[in-house]
Amino acid sequence: MKHLSFLNKYFYKYKWWIIPGIIFVIISNIFGVVPAQVVGHAFNLITENIAIYQLFNGFNRQQVIYDIFSYSLFFFGILILIMYLIRGLFLFFMRQTIILMSRHIEYDMKNEIYAHYQKLSLGFYRRNNTGDLMNRATEDVNRVRMYVGPAIMYTINTAVLFCLIIYFMFDVNSTLAIYCLLPLPVLVITIYYVNTLINNKSEKIQEQLSKLSSFVQERFSGIRVIKSYVREDQTQAVFAQESNAYKTNAMSLVKVQALFYPSMLLLVGLSTILTVYIGGKQVIDGAITPGNIAEFIVYVNQLTFPVTMLGWVTTLIQRAAASQKRINEFLQLAPDITSNNTETPEFEGKISFKNVSFTYPDTGIEAIKDINFEIEKGKFLAIIGRTGSGKSTLANLIMRMYDVDSGKIEIDGKELKGLNLNNYRDQIGFVPQEVFLFSDTIKNNIAFGLSAVEDGQVEQAAKNAAVYNNIIDFDLKFETMLGERGITLSGGQKQRVSIARALIKEPKILIFDDCLSAVDTKTEEEILSNLGKIMKGKTSVLIAHRISTIKNADKIIVLDNGRIIEQGTHDELLKNNGAYAEMHDNQLLEEENS
Numbered sequence: 001m002k003h004l005s006f007l008n009k010y011f012y013k014y015k016w017w018i019i020p021g022i023i024f025v026i027i028s029n030i031f032g033v034v035p036a037q038v039v040g041h042a043f044n045l046i047t048e049n050i051a052i053y054q055l056f057n058g059f060n061r062q063q064v065i066y067d068i069f070s071y072s073l074f075f076f077g078i079l080i081l082i083m084y085l086i087r088g089l090f091l092f093f094m095r096q097t098i099i100l101m102s103r104h105i106e107y108d109m110k111n112e113i114y115a116h117y118q119k120l121s122l123g124f125y126r127r128n129n130t131g132d133l134m135n136r137a138t139e140d141v142n143r144v145r146m147y148v149g150p151a152i153m154y155t156i157n158t159a160v161l162f163c164l165i166i167y168f169m170f171d172v173n174s175t176l177a178i179y180c181l182l183p184l185p186v187l188v189i190t191i192y193y194v195n196t197l198i199n200n201k202s203e204k205i206q207e208q209l210s211k212l213s214s215f216v217q218e219r220f221s222g223i224r225v226i227k228s229y230v231r232e233d234q235t236q237a238v239f240a241q242e243s244n245a246y247k248t249n250a251m252s253l254v255k256v257q258a259l260f261y262p263s264m265l266l267l268v269g270l271s272t273i274l275t276v277y278i279g280g281k282q283v284i285d286g287a288i289t290p291g292n293i294a295e296f297i298v299y300v301n302q303l304t305f306p307v308t309m310l311g312w313v314t315t316l317i318q319r320a321a322a323s324q325k326r327i328n329e330f331l332q333l334a335p336d337i338t339s340n341n342t343e344t345p346e347f348e349g350k351i352s353f354k355n356v357s358f359t360y361p362d363t364g365i366e367a368i369k370d371i372n373f374e375i376e377k378g379k380f381l382a383i384i385g386r387t388g389s390g391k392s393t394l395a396n397l398i399m400r401m402y403d404v405d406s407g408k409i410e411i412d413g414k415e416l417k418g419l420n421l422n423n424y425r426d427q428i429g430f431v432p433q434e435v436f437l438f439s440d441t442i443k444n445n446i447a448f449g450l451s452a453v454e455d456g457q458v459e460q461a462a463k464n465a466a467v468y469n470n471i472i473d474f475d476l477k478f479e480t481m482l483g484e485r486g487i488t489l490s491g492g493q494k495q496r497v498s499i500a501r502a503l504i505k506e507p508k509i510l511i512f513d514d515c516l517s518a519v520d521t522k523t524e525e526e527i528l529s530n531l532g533k534i535m536k537g538k539t540s541v542l543i544a545h546r547i548s549t550i551k552n553a554d555k556i557i558v559l560d561n562g563r564i565i566e567q568g569t570h571d572e573l574l575k576n577n578g579a580y581a582e583m584h585d586n587q588l589l590e591e592e593n594s
């Protein structure tokens with residue numbers, strides 16, 4: 001329960017919703033309970049008047065008595081109707097305050113969680129899977145909302161109703177009140193246990209459903225592989241098996257639910273029988289009137305629903321506490337990468353690595369080992385090396401996606417850790433190795449990094465990335481939708497849209513992480529020649545596998561197993577006759593062979 005105390009700040013914020021809400025609950029319950037007394041009076045009226053009516057049998061006055069009697073009954077009927085209407089009105093106000101408050105809290109929480117997620121570093125997203133992140137921001141928040149809304153509303157409602165009914169019952173006759181209330185604790189305990197059982201079974205069903213959905217989602221994403229390997233039947237068999245597990249769980253839940261309502265009605269029936277039996281005895285003794293029995297029966301029936309709710313509310317609170325615990329786990333995580341500097345200087349683009357080492361915390365792989373290099377502003381640095389040698393890690397360190405373990409990275413002579421991170425990243429154009437395009441128009445994908453953009457800028461960026469001609473071939477041109485609802489671009493087209501996204505920012509530092517791999521050599525030359533013009537006086541860092549891509553670089557770094565094994569210009573490295581020269585010869589040979 002201590003986890004739910006996190007929500008107190010919201011209750012404080014929305015105090016002017018919850019306080020009137022509680023007042024409305026009290027008023028609606030008063031108008032819910034008083035009609036029981038009116039029913040009691042009406043009952044007494046009926047018994048008394050029938051006796052008088054029979055006394056005047058054969059006299060003219062019998063009709064007058066009949067008229068007064070029906071008029072009084074009509075009056076009681078109207079009175080009950082008005083009271084229930086007023087009760088309904090206040091129930092409406094109660095929901096309009098407490099349930100609306102819960103929706104406001106849900107909205108605030110989702111925003112708070114999302115904003116916090118965005119502050120967390122890349123490492124956090126590596127450690128936690130997307131499904132879990134999404135569940136905490138949606139399903140868990142929804143469960144917490146059930147606590148701040150319905151659970152609180154029904155708890156207050158039950159408490160108020162209980163107090164009122166017990167007060168009125170004991171006011172009439174304490175013996176009858178005790179007998180009437182006797183089955184209620186059994187009802188509460190039974191409902192609590194059955195509810196827990198239903199809850200556990202529902203959780204199992206939910207788990208199985210998520211498993212089934214993930215299975216279907218993955219298989220549909222990989223439908224091409226399934227078809228190529230003719231695994232449709234095997235996939236169908238696994239689906240049927242998972243689906244069957246879901247069906248078995250669901251059927252077991254239906255059984256428990258089928259037992260739940262009859263047992264509840266049985267206990268309520270028991271309470272009613274006790275009321276009539278004990279009440280009858282009290283009437284014979286002259287302690288109460290027959291109308292009081294009717295009044296008590298109404299009370300017992302009024303208590304049934306809130307008591308049933310009590311079990312449900314307990315499970316709601318337990319679930320909300322578990323969900324809030326999960327939400328708090330993430331909300332209490334401090335971001336690994338922080339930046340307090342608020343200065344917004346323009347960078348020139350000199351990058352220095354001084355004895356930099358870095359180990360991935362989750363895998364313990366030492367990806368960068370004691371790296372030293374410097375690239376002056378406006379120069380072109382290329383990084384080459386075997387797969388897994390640490391090239392992307394180096395790019396991520398320049399972007400400060402991770403902080404170095406030892407040594408330091410300096411930008412324009414200032415330590416990267418001390419810079420205003422948003423201002424720094426704003427001045428970098430980064431094209432990651434794995435292209436990611438949003439399900440949006442091509443135009444919005446290219447303009448992603450800018451708040452305001454003109455069509456001319458988008459078109460120029462597309463031209464520089466050598467993708468303009470492809471785009472204007474589409475019917476909707478730059479307005480063409482990408483992603484699930486739109487067209488699928490080829491690997492090379494995706495890479496070039498991603499390059500255009502970086503170029504449109506006119507960055508001070510440009511980082512290309514192996515993003516020309518799916519582009520043919522002619523297009524690559526076109527892009528590189530455009531880059532030469534755009535990046536004049538600005539720093540470029542290009543990671544590549546093909547020597548042809550980087551031969552014009554001002555400096556080439558050859559990485560191997562996280563270390564720099566060679567560095568220099570293309571000609572210097574060829575003269576060196578080391579790993580670079582070997583790569584060069586191999587690639588030449590491959591080209592000749594093909």
Ligand SMILES: Nc1ncnc2c1ncn2[C@@H]1O[C@H](COP(=O)(O)OP(=O)(O)OP(=O)(O)O)[C@@H](O)[C@H]1O
Nearest residue numbers: 126360363365367386387388389390391392393394
């Ligand atoms: N997010 C990560 N978490 C843990 N280890 C990682 C992560 N990313 C990369 N590694 C490991 O760090 C090492 C360097 O990987 P990196 O991606 O930097 O290599 P690369 O030179 O860019 O390879 P490639 O040319 O294949 O893209 C590899 O051993 C890899 O397994």
